[in-house]
Amino acid sequence: MGNVIAVISGKGGVGKTTTTANIGLGIALNNKRCVVVDFDIGQRNLDMILGLENRVVYDIVQVMDGEASLSQALIKSKMNDKLYFLAASQTKDKTALQSEKISKLIESLREDFDYIILDAPAGIESGYEHTIEFADAAIIVVNPEVSSIRDADRAIGILDSKSQKVKDGAEVAKYLIINRIDAKMVQSGEMLSSSDILDILGINLLGKVPEDKGIIDASNQGKPIILNPNSAAGQAYKRIASRLCGEDIDMPELETVQGSFLQKIKGIFK
Amino acid sequence: MFPWFKKKGSASTAKDRLTIAIMSDRDNNNSYPFMAQMKAEIIEVVKKYIGVKTINITKDVEGDFEALSIEVQLDKNA
Numbered sequence: 001m002g003n004v005i006a007v008i009s010g011k012g013g014v015g016k017t018t019t020t021a022n023i024g025l026g027i028a029l030n031n032k033r034c035v036v037v038d039f040d041i042g043q044r045n046l047d048m049i050l051g052l053e054n055r056v057v058y059d060i061v062q063v064m065d066g067e068a069s070l071s072q073a074l075i076k077s078k079m080n081d082k083l084y085f086l087a088a089s090q091t092k093d094k095t096a097l098q099s100e101k102i103s104k105l106i107e108s109l110r111e112d113f114d115y116i117i118l119d120a121p122a123g124i125e126s127g128y129e130h131t132i133e134f135a136d137a138a139i140i141v142v143n144p145e146v147s148s149i150r151d152a153d154r155a156i157g158i159l160d161s162k163s164q165k166v167k168d169g170a171e172v173a174k175y176l177i178i179n180r181i182d183a184k185m186v187q188s189g190e191m192l193s194s195s196d197i198l199d200i201l202g203i204n205l206l207g208k209v210p211e212d213k214g215i216i217d218a219s220n221q222g223k224p225i226i227l228n229p230n231s232a233a234g235q236a237y238k239r240i241a242s243r244l245c246g247e248d249i250d251m252p253e254l255e256t257v258q259g260s261f262l263q264k265i266k267g268i269f270k
Numbered sequence: 271m272f273p274w275f276k277k278k279g280s281a282s283t284a285k286d287r288l289t290i291a292i293m294s295d296r297d298n299n300n301s302y303p304f305m306a307q308m309k310a311e312i313i314e315v316v317k318k319y320i321g322v323k324t325i326n327i328t329k330d331v332e333g334d335f336e337a338l339s340i341e342v343q344l345d346k347n348a
Contacts, residue, residue: 145284146284146287146288146291149288149292150288150291150292150295153292153295153296154295157295157296185279186281188279189278189279189280189281189282190279190280190281191279191281192281192284192285192288193281196281196284196285199285199323200285200288200289200292
Protein backbone atom coordinates (compact mmCIF):
# COMPACT_ATOMS: atom_id res chain seq x y z
CA MET A 1 0.00 0.00 0.00
CA GLY A 2 1.46 3.29 -1.11
CA ASN A 3 2.10 6.35 0.97
CA VAL A 4 0.06 9.42 -0.07
CA ILE A 5 1.84 12.73 0.48
CA ALA A 6 0.34 16.13 -0.41
CA VAL A 7 2.74 18.98 -1.17
CA ILE A 8 1.16 22.21 0.08
CA SER A 9 2.19 25.81 0.75
CA GLY A 10 -0.74 28.18 1.15
CA LYS A 11 1.01 30.94 -0.78
CA GLY A 12 1.83 30.46 -4.44
CA GLY A 13 5.24 30.90 -6.01
CA VAL A 14 7.28 29.40 -3.19
CA GLY A 15 8.48 26.41 -5.21
CA LYS A 16 5.76 23.85 -4.53
CA THR A 17 5.68 22.37 -8.04
CA THR A 18 9.47 22.38 -8.33
CA THR A 19 9.63 20.59 -4.98
CA THR A 20 7.03 18.02 -6.07
CA ALA A 21 8.91 17.25 -9.29
CA ASN A 22 12.28 16.92 -7.56
CA ILE A 23 11.02 14.85 -4.66
CA GLY A 24 9.12 12.56 -7.03
CA LEU A 25 12.18 11.97 -9.18
CA GLY A 26 14.34 11.64 -6.06
CA ILE A 27 12.10 8.89 -4.67
CA ALA A 28 12.26 7.08 -8.02
CA LEU A 29 16.06 7.40 -7.92
CA ASN A 30 15.82 5.57 -4.58
CA ASN A 31 14.31 2.69 -6.55
CA LYS A 32 10.72 3.13 -5.34
CA ARG A 33 7.72 3.29 -7.61
CA CYS A 34 6.45 6.84 -7.46
CA VAL A 35 3.66 8.78 -9.12
CA VAL A 36 3.34 12.57 -9.05
CA VAL A 37 -0.16 13.92 -9.53
CA ASP A 38 -0.95 17.50 -10.50
CA PHE A 39 -4.02 18.65 -8.54
CA ASP A 40 -3.79 22.22 -9.77
CA ILE A 41 -6.85 22.00 -12.00
CA GLY A 42 -6.90 24.73 -14.66
CA GLN A 43 -3.25 25.66 -14.09
CA ARG A 44 -1.28 22.64 -15.19
CA ASN A 45 2.46 23.17 -14.65
CA LEU A 46 4.04 20.03 -13.27
CA ASP A 47 4.13 18.59 -16.82
CA MET A 48 6.50 21.36 -17.94
CA ILE A 49 8.79 21.07 -14.91
CA LEU A 50 9.08 17.33 -15.64
CA GLY A 51 9.52 17.90 -19.39
CA LEU A 52 6.42 15.86 -20.18
CA GLU A 53 4.06 18.51 -21.59
CA ASN A 54 4.04 16.95 -25.08
CA ARG A 55 3.09 13.53 -23.77
CA VAL A 56 -0.15 14.47 -22.02
CA VAL A 57 -3.16 12.86 -23.68
CA TYR A 58 -5.56 12.20 -20.81
CA ASP A 59 -5.80 14.05 -17.51
CA ILE A 60 -6.91 13.37 -13.94
CA VAL A 61 -10.48 14.62 -14.44
CA GLN A 62 -10.98 12.34 -17.46
CA VAL A 63 -9.78 9.39 -15.36
CA MET A 64 -12.14 10.29 -12.51
CA ASP A 65 -15.04 10.72 -14.93
CA GLY A 66 -14.31 7.34 -16.53
CA GLU A 67 -13.44 8.84 -19.92
CA ALA A 68 -9.99 7.29 -19.76
CA SER A 69 -8.42 4.46 -17.79
CA LEU A 70 -5.67 5.10 -15.26
CA SER A 71 -3.11 3.21 -17.34
CA GLN A 72 -3.99 5.34 -20.37
CA ALA A 73 -3.48 8.55 -18.44
CA LEU A 74 -0.31 7.68 -16.52
CA ILE A 75 2.80 8.99 -18.28
CA LYS A 76 6.13 7.32 -17.68
CA SER A 77 9.04 9.72 -17.10
CA LYS A 78 11.80 9.86 -19.72
CA MET A 79 14.34 10.27 -16.95
CA ASN A 80 13.48 7.32 -14.71
CA ASP A 81 11.24 4.35 -15.39
CA LYS A 82 10.04 4.17 -11.78
CA LEU A 83 8.51 7.65 -12.02
CA TYR A 84 5.03 8.26 -13.43
CA PHE A 85 2.98 11.41 -13.87
CA LEU A 86 -0.74 12.16 -13.93
CA ALA A 87 -1.62 15.56 -15.43
CA ALA A 88 -4.09 18.12 -14.16
CA SER A 89 -6.94 19.06 -16.41
CA GLN A 90 -6.27 22.34 -18.17
CA THR A 91 -9.77 23.12 -19.35
CA LYS A 92 -12.35 21.95 -16.84
CA ASP A 93 -13.11 24.06 -13.80
CA LYS A 94 -12.18 23.26 -10.22
CA THR A 95 -15.63 21.96 -9.34
CA ALA A 96 -14.63 18.92 -11.43
CA LEU A 97 -13.10 17.44 -8.25
CA GLN A 98 -15.43 15.36 -6.07
CA SER A 99 -14.49 13.56 -2.88
CA GLU A 100 -15.77 10.07 -3.79
CA LYS A 101 -14.03 10.13 -7.16
CA ILE A 102 -10.76 11.35 -5.66
CA SER A 103 -10.91 8.68 -2.97
CA LYS A 104 -11.39 5.99 -5.62
CA LEU A 105 -8.52 7.30 -7.74
CA ILE A 106 -6.15 7.48 -4.78
CA GLU A 107 -7.04 3.97 -3.65
CA SER A 108 -6.15 2.56 -7.06
CA LEU A 109 -2.88 4.54 -7.13
CA ARG A 110 -2.03 3.11 -3.69
CA GLU A 111 -2.14 -0.40 -5.16
CA ASP A 112 0.30 0.41 -7.96
CA PHE A 113 2.82 2.73 -6.31
CA ASP A 114 4.99 3.01 -3.20
CA TYR A 115 4.69 6.79 -3.10
CA ILE A 116 1.89 9.00 -4.39
CA ILE A 117 2.86 12.69 -4.37
CA LEU A 118 0.05 15.20 -4.87
CA ASP A 119 0.90 18.73 -6.00
CA ALA A 120 -1.71 21.00 -4.39
CA PRO A 121 -2.92 24.24 -5.92
CA ALA A 122 -1.91 27.46 -4.15
CA GLY A 123 -4.48 28.99 -1.83
CA ILE A 124 -6.85 27.35 0.64
CA GLU A 125 -9.91 26.91 -1.56
CA SER A 126 -11.76 23.70 -2.43
CA GLY A 127 -9.02 22.49 -4.81
CA TYR A 128 -6.60 22.58 -1.91
CA GLU A 129 -9.01 20.85 0.45
CA HIS A 130 -9.55 18.07 -2.06
CA THR A 131 -5.81 17.53 -2.42
CA ILE A 132 -5.25 17.04 1.31
CA GLU A 133 -8.46 15.13 1.97
CA PHE A 134 -7.06 11.61 1.53
CA ALA A 135 -3.37 12.25 2.19
CA ASP A 136 -1.45 10.35 4.87
CA ALA A 137 1.10 13.13 5.20
CA ALA A 138 1.74 16.65 4.00
CA ILE A 139 4.92 18.40 3.00
CA ILE A 140 4.64 22.11 3.66
CA VAL A 141 6.90 24.26 1.48
CA VAL A 142 7.76 27.75 2.75
CA ASN A 143 10.16 30.55 1.89
CA PRO A 144 11.85 32.41 4.76
CA GLU A 145 9.50 35.32 4.33
CA VAL A 146 6.50 36.54 6.36
CA SER A 147 3.63 36.08 3.90
CA SER A 148 4.71 32.56 2.96
CA ILE A 149 4.94 31.49 6.61
CA ARG A 150 1.65 33.03 7.62
CA ASP A 151 -0.19 31.45 4.67
CA ALA A 152 1.45 28.10 5.43
CA ASP A 153 0.10 28.25 8.98
CA ARG A 154 -3.42 28.80 7.64
CA ALA A 155 -3.00 25.87 5.25
CA ILE A 156 -1.79 23.68 8.15
CA GLY A 157 -4.85 24.71 10.16
CA ILE A 158 -7.15 23.55 7.36
CA LEU A 159 -5.16 20.33 7.00
CA ASP A 160 -5.76 19.66 10.71
CA SER A 161 -9.51 20.09 10.36
CA LYS A 162 -10.37 18.79 6.88
CA SER A 163 -8.18 15.75 6.32
CA GLN A 164 -9.98 12.39 6.42
CA LYS A 165 -7.26 10.97 8.67
CA VAL A 166 -7.92 13.67 11.27
CA LYS A 167 -11.67 13.12 10.99
CA ASP A 168 -11.02 9.42 11.68
CA GLY A 169 -9.19 10.39 14.87
CA ALA A 170 -5.68 9.80 13.51
CA GLU A 171 -2.98 12.35 12.84
CA VAL A 172 -1.74 13.52 9.49
CA ALA A 173 2.07 13.70 9.44
CA LYS A 174 3.51 17.13 8.64
CA TYR A 175 6.95 17.88 7.28
CA LEU A 176 8.43 21.27 6.59
CA ILE A 177 10.70 22.20 3.70
CA ILE A 178 12.28 25.64 3.86
CA ASN A 179 13.03 26.65 0.30
CA ARG A 180 15.16 29.46 -1.15
CA ILE A 181 17.40 30.04 1.85
CA ASP A 182 20.00 32.76 1.35
CA ALA A 183 22.81 31.94 3.78
CA LYS A 184 24.32 35.42 3.61
CA MET A 185 21.05 37.08 4.52
CA VAL A 186 20.35 34.67 7.39
CA GLN A 187 23.82 35.28 8.76
CA SER A 188 23.44 39.03 8.66
CA GLY A 189 20.04 38.83 10.36
CA GLU A 190 18.09 40.00 7.34
CA MET A 191 16.30 36.68 6.76
CA LEU A 192 14.41 34.43 9.16
CA SER A 193 16.50 31.43 10.17
CA SER A 194 15.19 27.89 10.03
CA SER A 195 15.00 27.76 13.83
CA ASP A 196 12.86 30.94 13.85
CA ILE A 197 10.50 29.34 11.33
CA LEU A 198 10.32 26.06 13.25
CA ASP A 199 9.52 28.00 16.45
CA ILE A 200 6.66 29.78 14.73
CA LEU A 201 5.11 26.87 12.83
CA GLY A 202 5.87 24.12 15.34
CA ILE A 203 6.23 21.23 12.88
CA ASN A 204 9.10 18.90 11.99
CA LEU A 205 11.80 19.91 9.54
CA LEU A 206 12.24 17.64 6.53
CA GLY A 207 14.86 19.69 4.77
CA LYS A 208 16.36 23.03 3.80
CA VAL A 209 16.90 24.04 0.20
CA PRO A 210 19.24 26.92 -0.68
CA GLU A 211 18.40 29.63 -3.20
CA ASP A 212 19.73 28.40 -6.52
CA LYS A 213 19.73 30.25 -9.84
CA GLY A 214 19.98 26.90 -11.61
CA ILE A 215 16.28 26.28 -10.87
CA ILE A 216 15.26 28.57 -13.76
CA ASP A 217 17.55 26.77 -16.16
CA ALA A 218 16.22 23.41 -14.95
CA SER A 219 12.61 24.46 -15.54
CA ASN A 220 13.51 26.00 -18.92
CA GLN A 221 14.73 22.58 -19.99
CA GLY A 222 12.16 20.47 -18.17
CA LYS A 223 14.91 18.63 -16.29
CA PRO A 224 14.49 18.73 -12.51
CA ILE A 225 17.53 20.15 -10.74
CA ILE A 226 18.04 16.96 -8.74
CA LEU A 227 19.70 15.58 -11.90
CA ASN A 228 22.41 18.26 -11.69
CA PRO A 229 25.15 16.95 -9.38
CA ASN A 230 26.72 20.42 -9.14
CA SER A 231 23.63 22.14 -7.82
CA ALA A 232 23.28 22.81 -4.10
CA ALA A 233 19.48 22.79 -4.38
CA GLY A 234 19.60 19.54 -6.34
CA GLN A 235 21.68 17.92 -3.61
CA ALA A 236 19.26 19.22 -0.98
CA TYR A 237 16.33 17.60 -2.83
CA LYS A 238 18.30 14.36 -3.07
CA ARG A 239 18.70 14.31 0.71
CA ILE A 240 15.02 15.12 1.24
CA ALA A 241 13.91 12.28 -1.06
CA SER A 242 16.17 9.83 0.74
CA ARG A 243 14.77 10.94 4.10
CA LEU A 244 11.26 10.29 2.80
CA CYS A 245 12.41 6.82 1.80
CA GLY A 246 13.37 6.18 5.40
CA GLU A 247 17.09 6.89 5.28
CA ASP A 248 18.76 8.76 8.10
CA ILE A 249 20.57 11.63 6.37
CA ASP A 250 22.04 14.43 8.44
CA MET A 251 21.04 18.02 7.89
CA PRO A 252 24.02 20.03 6.60
CA GLU A 253 24.43 23.63 7.72
CA LEU A 254 23.10 25.86 4.94
CA GLU A 255 22.78 29.06 6.89
CA THR A 256 26.38 30.08 7.41
CA VAL A 257 28.59 31.45 4.69
CA GLN A 258 31.85 29.58 4.35
CA GLY A 259 34.04 32.31 2.95
CA SER A 260 37.73 33.10 2.75
CA PHE A 261 39.68 34.76 5.55
CA LEU A 262 39.49 38.08 3.69
CA GLN A 263 35.70 37.81 3.37
CA LYS A 264 35.44 37.11 7.08
CA ILE A 265 37.46 40.23 7.87
CA LYS A 266 35.18 42.23 5.55
CA GLY A 267 32.19 40.66 7.26
CA ILE A 268 33.27 42.04 10.59
CA PHE A 269 33.09 45.59 9.28
CA LYS A 270 29.74 45.18 7.54
CA MET B 271 32.56 42.69 17.12
CA PHE B 272 31.79 46.31 16.32
CA PRO B 273 28.06 46.44 16.80
CA TRP B 274 27.89 50.16 15.98
CA PHE B 275 29.11 49.40 12.45
CA LYS B 276 26.48 46.80 11.92
CA LYS B 277 23.06 47.59 10.59
CA LYS B 278 20.61 45.49 12.56
CA GLY B 279 18.82 42.93 10.38
CA SER B 280 15.06 42.85 10.16
CA ALA B 281 14.67 39.08 10.70
CA SER B 282 13.88 39.55 14.41
CA THR B 283 11.19 42.10 13.53
CA ALA B 284 9.75 39.56 11.09
CA LYS B 285 9.69 36.88 13.78
CA ASP B 286 7.93 39.11 16.32
CA ARG B 287 5.34 40.32 13.83
CA LEU B 288 4.69 36.82 12.52
CA THR B 289 4.34 35.36 16.00
CA ILE B 290 1.62 37.85 16.84
CA ALA B 291 -0.14 37.62 13.45
CA ILE B 292 -0.21 33.83 13.50
CA MET B 293 -1.40 33.68 17.09
CA SER B 294 -4.38 35.84 16.25
CA ASP B 295 -5.00 33.86 13.02
CA ARG B 296 -5.06 30.62 14.99
CA ASP B 297 -7.43 32.00 17.53
CA ASN B 298 -10.80 30.85 16.29
CA ASN B 299 -12.20 32.06 19.57
CA ASN B 300 -12.32 35.61 18.27
CA SER B 301 -15.45 36.54 20.19
CA TYR B 302 -14.29 40.11 20.62
CA PRO B 303 -13.07 42.24 17.73
CA PHE B 304 -10.36 43.73 19.96
CA MET B 305 -8.88 40.33 20.90
CA ALA B 306 -5.93 40.50 18.49
CA GLN B 307 -5.04 44.04 19.55
CA MET B 308 -5.33 43.13 23.24
CA LYS B 309 -3.11 40.10 22.73
CA ALA B 310 -0.48 42.16 21.00
CA GLU B 311 -0.52 44.70 23.83
CA ILE B 312 -0.30 42.06 26.55
CA ILE B 313 2.68 40.51 24.78
CA GLU B 314 4.39 43.90 24.62
CA VAL B 315 3.89 44.47 28.34
CA VAL B 316 5.02 41.01 29.46
CA LYS B 317 7.99 41.13 27.09
CA LYS B 318 9.41 44.11 28.96
CA TYR B 319 10.09 41.76 31.86
CA ILE B 320 10.41 38.23 30.48
CA GLY B 321 10.55 36.32 27.18
CA VAL B 322 7.18 35.26 25.83
CA LYS B 323 6.64 32.33 23.50
CA THR B 324 2.93 32.57 23.03
CA ILE B 325 -0.27 33.81 24.63
CA ASN B 326 -3.58 32.01 24.54
CA ILE B 327 -6.78 33.77 25.48
CA THR B 328 -9.89 31.71 25.85
CA LYS B 329 -13.35 32.78 26.85
CA ASP B 330 -15.04 30.45 29.28
CA VAL B 331 -18.73 30.60 29.98
CA GLU B 332 -20.24 28.81 32.94
CA GLY B 333 -23.83 29.63 33.75
CA ASP B 334 -23.96 33.36 34.34
CA PHE B 335 -20.19 33.61 34.72
CA GLU B 336 -17.95 34.65 31.90
CA ALA B 337 -14.20 34.59 32.29
CA LEU B 338 -11.18 35.26 30.15
CA SER B 339 -8.33 32.84 30.72
CA ILE B 340 -5.00 34.25 29.67
CA GLU B 341 -2.23 31.74 29.41
CA VAL B 342 1.26 33.11 28.91
CA GLN B 343 3.83 30.61 27.72
CA LEU B 344 7.33 31.76 28.58
CA ASP B 345 10.29 31.48 26.27
CA LYS B 346 13.28 30.26 28.29
CA ASN B 347 15.70 31.06 25.48
CA ALA B 348 14.69 34.68 25.12
